[in-house]
Amino acid sequence: MLKIGLTGGIGSGKSTVSAFIKGLGLPVIDADKIAREVLDIYPEILSWVRKEFGDGFFDWRGNFLRKQFGSYIFKYQKERIKYEQKIIPYIKMEINKELEKYNKSNSKLVFLDAPTLIENNMHPDMDFVILVWTDKNTQIKRIRDRDALSTAEIMARINSQLALEEKKQYADFIIDNTGEIYSTKTQVGDILEILKMYN
Numbered sequence: 339m340l341k342i343g344l345t346g347g348i349g350s351g352k353s354t355v356s357a358f359i360k361g362l363g364l365p366v367i368d369a370d371k372i373a374r375e376v377l378d379i380y381p382e383i384l385s386w387v388r389k390e391f392g393d394g395f396f397d398w399r400g401n402f403l404r405k406q407f408g409s410y411i412f413k414y415q416k417e418r419i420k421y422e423q424k425i426i427p428y429i430k431m432e433i434n435k436e437l438e439k440y441n442k443s444n445s446k447l448v449f450l451d452a453p454t455l456i457e458n459n460m461h462p463d464m465d466f467v468i469l470v471w472t473d474k475n476t477q478i479k480r481i482r483d484r485d486a487l488s489t490a491e492i493m494a495r496i497n498s499q500l501a502l503e504e505k506k507q508y509a510d511f512i513i514d515n516t517g518e519i520y521s522t523k524t525q526v527g528d529i530l531e532i533l534k535m536y537n
Contacts (some may be wrong), residue, residue, distance in 0.1 A: 339440060340447035340537050344468035345455040347502045348495050351515035351522065357471050358526050362420070365445055367436045369429060369452035372510040376428040377402065386424060391417070408446040426458055432459075442463040446537040447511065456508050457500050468529060471502050471511035472516045 344354035344359070344366075360366050377383055384402055387395065395407040411418040433450065440448045452460060461467050472480075474496075481492045506512060508532075513525045 339445055340465045340533065341437065342401060342447060342449045342533065343418045343455045343464035343467040344449050344470070345453060345461075345463055345467065347477060347499050347504065347505070348453065349484070350470045350472045351480070352451065352453060352470040352520070353523065354467075355513060355515065355526055356449070357524060358504075359449055359530075362530070364447065364449060364530075365440055367433060367440075367450045369370070369433060369450065372432045372436075373425065373429050374404075374433050374458055375424065376432055380428055381424060384430065390420065395537075402414040409491060412491065412498055415498070430458070430460070447533060454499060456505055461508055466510040466533070468511045468513060469502070469505050470513045470515050471506070471512070474502075474522075476516050477502070479529070495510075502525060 342358060344352060346355075356366055357367070386403070387407070391407070391410075395403045395410070397403060403443070411421050433452075437448065437450075450460070450464065455461050455467065457531075477496065478489075478492055481487060481495070482489075485492075485496070511529045513522060513529070515522050
């Protein structure tokens with residue numbers, strides 16, 4: 339089974355590419371979705387968050403205030419790193435379970451959609467890495483249009499990830515997602531045709 343890492347940066351359009359791939363009926367493991375699910379699967383994570391970061395990130399019902407917590411940890415790098423060191427092992431464990439499930443079902447290939455694939459050193463486990471790239475100005479504009487974030491919050495999120503230019507050195511394929519949507523779709527199709535030769 340071919341394992342293909344799909345990565346990018348916030349606002350690069352990785353989710354759009356992932357949706358194209360899913361639309362073709364190909365299996366995609368969503369690391370962001372798993373990152374949310376592990377909080378329910380492993381309640382000890384939120385118990386740890388409450389202990390380490392305080393009650394202020396929980397409402398009166400005990401619900402986790404995810405957006406407020408996200409803004410906080412992206413503002414303070416040491417706190418973000420501390421949280422990631424706690425949660426990433428759980429995320430990797432669930433990703434590996436999903437990969438094994440597809441392997442047992444004799445899938446020919448599976449995509450792992452992970453924004454921090456490289457930062458969390460998951461790329462060596464992939465057979466190929468696809469990077470969804472765009473220029474910095476387009477990246478900022480997309481985030482601003484999509485999310486109600488200040489410029490400082492946008493830059494904190496961008497700077498928390500490895501720069502897209504640096505990620506290029508780890509990529510086997512690069513999708514330039516700066517232009518029109520049809521161009522992106524064409525690039526995805528071309529890459530899938532190449533991947534067919536390997537399985």
